[in-house]
Amino acid sequence: MASATDSRYGQKESSDQNFDYMFKILIIGNSSVGKTSFLFRYADDSFTPAFVSTVGIDFKVKTVYRHDKRIKLQIWDTAGQERYRTITTAYYRGAMGFILMYDITNEESFNAVQDWSTQIKTYSWDNAQVLLVGNKCDMEDERVVSSERGRQLADHLGFEFFEASAKDNINVKQTFERLVDVICEKMSESLDTADPAVTGAKQGPQLTDQQAPPHQDCAC
Numbered sequence: 662m663a664s665a666t667d668s669r670y671g672q673k674e675s676s677d678q679n680f681d682y683m684f685k686i687l688i689i690g691n692s693s694v695g696k697t698s699f700l701f702r703y704a705d706d707s708f709t710p711a712f713v714s715t716v717g718i719d720f721k722v723k724t725v726y727r728h729d730k731r732i733k734l735q736i737w738d739t740a741g742q743e744r745y746r747t748i749t750t751a752y753y754r755g756a757m758g759f760i761l762m763y764d765i766t767n768e769e770s771f772n773a774v775q776d777w778s779t780q781i782k783t784y785s786w787d788n789a790q791v792l793l794v795g796n797k798c799d800m801e802d803e804r805v806v807s808s809e810r811g812r813q814l815a816d817h818l819g820f821e822f823f824e825a826s827a828k829d830n831i832n833v834k835q836t837f838e839r840l841v842d843v844i845c846e847k848m849s850e851s852l853d854t855a856d857p858a859v860t861g862a863k864q865g866p867q868l869t870d871q872q873a874p875p876h877q878d879c880a881c
């Protein structure tokens with residue numbers, strides 16, 4: 662398993678300590694729904710049509726600015742472990758947000774969403790935020806999962822919903838930005854109610870690498 666320092670995707674930004682918050686985000690879902698492509702599109706603005714299966718857990722880092730705060734996103738990709746529909750619990754540790762992805766041209770990937778959601782609920786922090794994403798919306802001719810079904814499932818699971826295309830760069834940035842916003846909303850809510858899982862280091866993930874002061878307000 663790769664660590665922060667030997668990331669295959671390692672880039673200069675990952676060692677930049679200049680940020681207000683750090684959020685760990687995971688992209689999860691069946692194999693070949695487009696998770697790696699989605700991450701590359703967002704972090705590098707690139708798309709590779711050839712199938713390159715993901716070997717080893719790895720992540721990319723991207724810094725975003727929301728409401729005067731510099732937020733470093735550590736976005737983790739799976740290791741091809743998703744083929745077995747389970748991934749190591751260590752992967753979930755400290756995650757504050759999830760992009761749960763299916764492929765709108767693949768019914769099986771949509772049917773698996775419930776299982777993935779159960780995994781998130783089982784292994785992750787209670788306050789982790791999840792967005793459901795139907796990827797490959799550029800392939801309208803091969804669509805088998807209607808937007809309506811996607812939306813209904815998202816409502817049922819209590820997640821927000823986007824359809825997106827890593828290929829045509831549709832709703833990729835928007836998905837990440839919305840996820841950052843819901844994490845920030847949750848954080849300020851938790852700070853308001855002085856939830857120890859967020860304000861202290863009791864069970865929740867660290868807000869930053871740099872040990873945030875316990876009552877610092879998120880201005881997001």
Ligand code: GDP
Pocket residue numbers: 691692693694695696697698699709710711712713714715796797798799800825826827828829
């Ligand atoms: P992963 O296994 O979930 O990481 O999926 P990949 O990112 O490796 O993508 C699997 C295949 O789907 C590759 O051939 C990609 O080029 C293709 N793909 C990924 N995203 C899109 C998309 O938005 N539209 C289309 N048409 N193909 C995509």
Ligand code: MG
Pocket residue numbers: 696697698713714715738739741
């Ligand atoms: Mg992959």
